[in-house]
Amino acid sequence: MSAKRRRTLRPPSRRRPDRRLVSAMMLFFFSAFLLIALKGELRWQGFALAVAVPALIYIATLWLPRFFPADKLLLAIANFLCALGVLVLYSTDLEAGTSRGLQQAISYGIGIAAMLFCILLVRYVRRWKLLINIIALGAAGLLVLPLAIGTELNGATNWIRIGGTSLQPSEVVKIALLLVLSYSMSRRQFWPWLIFTGFCLGILMLQKDLGTALIYYITTLFLFFASTGNLPLTGLGIAGGVGAAVLGYHEFSHVKVRVAIWQNPWMYYESTGYQIVQILMAISSGGLFGVGLGLGAPRVIPVYYTDCIFAVICEQFGIIFGILVLVMYAILILRGASIAASARHSFYGLLAMGATTLLGIQTFVIIGGVLKLIPLTGVTMPFVSYGGTSLVSCMGLIGLLQGVASLNQDDVEYDYEISHSLTEEERLPRADRI
Amino acid sequence: MKQLRTRFRLLTMIVIGLIFMAGLYGVYSVSMYGTRWSSSSRNTRYQSARQSVIAGDIIDRNGVVLATTDAEGERVYQANIKARRATVHLVGDRDGNVANGVDSFQAKYLLGFETSISERVAALLKGETRHGDNVTLTVDSTLCTQIVNAFETGTNTKGKSGAAVVMNYKTGEVLALVSLPVFDPSEITQADRENALHPFWNRALQSTLAPGSTFKIITAASALENLSGITNHVFTCTGATKVLDQYIHDYNMAQHGNLKLEKAFTVSCNNAFAQCALMLGDSALRKTAEDFGFNDNFLFRDVVVENSVYPTTGRNAVELAWSGVGQSQIGATPLHMCMVAAAVANDGVMMEPRLLLTVQSPSGTTRLHFSRKEYRRAVPEDIAATLQSYMQNVVASGTGSAARVSGLTIAGKTGSAEASSNGENVTNAWFVGYIADDSLPYACCVLVENGGSGGSVAAPVAAVIFKYLKDNYSGS
Numbered sequence A: 001m002s003a004k005r006r007r008t009l010r011p012p013s014r015r016r017p018d019r020r021l022v023s024a025m026m027l028f029f030f031s032a033f034l035l036i037a038l039k040g041e042l043r044w045q046g047f048a049l050a051v052a053v054p055a056l057i058y059i060a061t062l063w064l065p066r067f068f069p070a071d072k073l074l075l076a077i078a079n080f081l082c083a084l085g086v087l088v089l090y091s092t093d094l095e096a097g098t099s100r101g102l103q104q105a106i107s108y109g110i111g112i113a114a115m116l117f118c119i120l121l122v123r124y125v126r127r128w129k130l131l132i133n134i135i136a137l138g139a140a141g142l143l144v145l146p147l148a149i150g151t152e153l154n155g156a157t158n159w160i161r162i163g164g165t166s167l168q169p170s171e172v173v174k175i176a177l178l179l180v181l182s183y184s185m186s187r188r189q190f191w192p193w194l195i196f197t198g199f200c201l202g203i204l205m206l207q208k209d210l211g212t213a214l215i216y217y218i219t220t221l222f223l224f225f226a227s228t229g230n231l232p233l234t235g236l237g238i239a240g241g242v243g244a245a246v247l248g249y250h251e252f253s254h255v256k257v258r259v260a261i262w263q264n265p266w267m268y269y270e271s272t273g274y275q276i277v278q279i280l281m282a283i284s285s286g287g288l289f290g291v292g293l294g295l296g297a298p299r300v301i302p303v304y305y306t307d308c309i310f311a312v313i314c315e316q317f318g319i320i321f322g323i324l325v326l327v328m329y330a331i332l333i334l335r336g337a338s339i340a341a342s343a344r345h346s347f348y349g350l351l352a353m354g355a356t357t358l359l360g361i362q363t364f365v366i367i368g369g370v371l372k373l374i375p376l377t378g379v380t381m382p383f384v385s386y387g388g389t390s391l392v393s394c395m396g397l398i399g400l401l402q403g404v405a406s407l408n409q410d411d412v413e414y415d416y417e418i419s420h421s422l423t424e425e426e427r428l429p430r431a432d433r434i
Numbered sequence B: 001m002k003q004l005r006t007r008f009r010l011l012t013m014i015v016i017g018l019i020f021m022a023g024l025y026g027v028y029s030v031s032m033y034g035t036r037w038s039s040s041s042r043n044t045r046y047q048s049a050r051q052s053v054i055a056g057d058i059i060d061r062n063g064v065v066l067a068t069t070d071a072e073g074e075r076v077y078q079a080n081i082k083a084r085r086a087t088v089h090l091v092g093d094r095d096g097n098v099a100n101g102v103d104s105f106q107a108k109y110l111l112g113f114e115t116s117i118s119e120r121v122a123a124l125l126k127g128e129t130r131h132g133d134n135v136t137l138t139v140d141s142t143l144c145t146q147i148v149n150a151f152e153t154g155t156n157t158k159g160k161s162g163a164a165v166v167m168n169y170k171t172g173e174v175l176a177l178v179s180l181p182v183f184d185p186s187e188i189t190q191a192d193r194e195n196a197l198h199p200f201w202n203r204a205l206q207s208t209l210a211p212g213s214t215f216k217i218i219t220a221a222s223a224l225e226n227l228s229g230i231t232n233h234v235f236t237c238t239g240a241t242k243v244l245d246q247y248i249h250d251y252n253m254a255q256h257g258n259l260k261l262e263k264a265f266t267v268s269c270n271n272a273f274a275q276c277a278l279m280l281g282d283s284a285l286r287k288t289a290e291d292f293g294f295n296d297n298f299l300f301r302d303v304v305v306e307n308s309v310y311p312t313t314g315r316n317a318v319e320l321a322w323s324g325v326g327q328s329q330i331g332a333t334p335l336h337m338c339m340v341a342a343a344v345a346n347d348g349v350m351m352e353p354r355l356l357l358t359v360q361s362p363s364g365t366t367r368l369h370f371s372r373k374e375y376r377r378a379v380p381e382d383i384a385a386t387l388q389s390y391m392q393n394v395v396a397s398g399t400g401s402a403a404r405v406s407g408l409t410i411a412g413k414t415g416s417a418e419a420s421s422n423g424e425n426v427t428n429a430w431f432v433g434y435i436a437d438d439s440l441p442y443a444c445c446v447l448v449e450n451g452g453s454g455g456s457v458a459a460p461v462a463a464v465i466f467k468y469l470k471d472n473y474s475g476s
Helices: A002-008 A019-038 A044-066 A072-096 A100-124 A129-149 A169-186 A191-206 A210-228 A231-251 A253-263 A274-286 A309-317 A319-342 A346-370 A388-421 B002-038 B044-052 B081-086 B117-126 B141-153 B190-194 B212-226 B261-267 B270-280 B282-291 B317-323 B334-345 B381-397 B454-473
Strands: A151-153 A156-162 A165-167 B065-069 B075-077 B134-137 B162-168 B174-180 B235-237 B240-243 B246-249 B257-259 B349-351 B356-360 B366-369 B374-377 B410-421 B424-435 B442-448
Touching: A019 A044, A019 A072, A044 A072, A044 A100, A072 A100, A072 A309, A072 A319, A072 A388, A100 A388, A129 A156, A129 A169, A129 A191, A165 A388, A169 A191, A169 A210, A169 A346, A169 A388, A191 A210, A210 A231, A210 A346, A210 B002, A231 A253, A274 A309, A274 A319, A274 B002, A274 B044, A309 A319, A309 A346, A319 A346, A319 A388, A319 B002, A346 A388, A346 B002, B081 B141, B141 B162, B141 B174, B141 B454, B162 B334, B162 B454, B212 B261, B212 B270, B212 B282, B212 B334, B212 B381, B212 B410, B212 B424, B212 B454, B235 B261, B235 B270, B240 B270, B240 B317, B246 B270, B246 B317, B257 B261, B261 B270, B261 B381, B270 B282, B270 B317, B282 B317, B334 B349, B334 B381, B334 B410, B334 B424, B334 B442, B381 B410, B381 B424, B410 B454, B424 B454, B442 B454
Parallel strands: none
Antiparallel strands: A151 A156, A156 A165, B065 B075, B134 B356, B162 B174, B162 B442, B235 B257, B240 B246, B349 B374, B356 B366, B410 B424, B424 B442
């Protein structure tokens, strides 16, 4: 009897991500960067990255978890994907004459800091009420900025330039959105989140950033359903979304074009279908095992470094590796869902679930688009795509998840201590006491 | 929290399901269409691979080398200019003007993507440039040359565009596949580029045109299958049948009087077949057409062929009546119509058309040997037998008499299909047929665009093909 109970209340694991797994990851990236660095002329950047990227992986997956409990598998996968993005970007740098790999590595470092910040935020903030209001107002202000001082890129006005760096506010606002949604939903408030989401969606529509608007919308709908279980209203939301999509198809000319090239990209090869045709040819040229790291011709794909980076991965590493990357995202989602399910408070549960769905939906929207399952919309592939803001915000989401995970772990430990503070005799059923 | 958890589980399942679907779709589409995508002439990767790999040879079934790589690494086509021009659509050209020629579609063999790792390592250690594999085609380049010659010298076909396909109806091997006009891949001239007949277009595979009366094979098959006692039904042909507010008329306004199905097939009576289609109804006729491969997504291993269409929208009695005689938005490629005749000849079984016989490694050992594959059963055996006798009548005593070759039993069907080309109404001449002889199991399809009557323009070209087959393949 007591043995059985002990098993359920085992001392909570404080083990950090499995050392062997992380070592394999570090070795993989070390040799991969070295391989590219030694190709042709020697490049100091490659050597720097060969050291820096494994070091960042070490810091994020082995060193940081010493200070608080963490979900090791989730951490390892997120870091693998980040490092993979740096690697793929760096492999195309030599021919393109860019230094995206290095920039992405710096973003990765900032991303780890953002993750830490979010962990601390979730772990130590206890009075959310005022903070949520400040965050909501700040996020709304940030989101409006591109309309005032933004620049248009690829048909959407969602960038602002500060100094030498550009920033995509809609990526950062994702974290604020999750906090606002889960806070007011967990308190069964209706209007605060509805107004905030409605405002965000309206601004995103004005910026013509439809891909991000779609992700915001689905995340909100999912969280609404999770918190209330109200099927009729959720159904209404889905119907409204479909209605908006139909309306968008008829109102925005570039949505029409996207749908047409999705149906038959080869017909529009000379113009708008060029990108998806290049994607398909890249994926199919890679075959099962890929053409090899740094080889192939990924640069013929327009914006290969952001939206289409999955095609580059498939070309260089093969479709099997591409599927394995999808499996990693699936495991990431499962871990996130399990963190959400073990949360003790609905705020944390909804926060973790929101972060998980957001990452999952975004992955589906971009990878489904690249594989021509759905029309291609310009959103980034979480962790992997080139783009500092996107990477930092994704790591922020991981931070939220880890924060909730650490609280869950604390709760389990607390339960354990409670149960062990009793004497052996007290834990026995009353009848068995001598 | 407990209810929350149940809903979390549901949402997680949805998201995982979506991602799983994306992965599954990716695997499906790459395995189904991957070769077609990667071998596209627009894919710059194979072009860059040509810099580092010596592409293998393309050889015809008699050992004639159609394309090879010279010492400078340049792709060269065979020396004989006539044969070079005749096989250009099959082989392809350096600049990728011809879509899906063997040179690009089989690039994975020709550029050695199928060589094993040990072979690659061996080549690397020896410091040799890698050689791609050689492929042997089912094609007889002499026959291709003969067909082009017949086209270019015939009084009715000279200067016309068109196509011809010859295949073995028992194995599906394509013996000849030509598209007119041809051009010289070694020296593409400005005139070729500006030619209004678009010589780069491979009409045998890429042109879906109204098959006209050759489609009556399918209408007859459908009637024999679905209408009992149709063989004794008497049709009345007054030259024009009124359907709703339109008239279905015969080629040259011919009047055939009272006639039965067999006779109507022999003289190719439009009125009888329009009435036949009306008796059948749209769904029955479409079902038979789909049995013959219409509206199917052709994903053959060796050839990329445009899908044939039996229309599914905008159907009314007029359209249906016109469908019975192979008009009304029905579209089929010459290759597919050849397969239709071949299916009848092969007792109702349609074979998959094939272009590759073998793939050999550079050292000469055969790496891959391709075998015949059944594509689908088009029509039951007894109905195929009836159709065979009908088609023999066409050549023996009907519209296809020009396809006759002494010493052979030829069966066939002519077609004079109305189409519009650049806004002008033209009549495309068709002939599909086969040799009714188990030792010479060959079917062919000839299309002469804007040629006029199928019986007098296309059938003589078929006769040239059958004569060549008789002279060169008898007893083999």
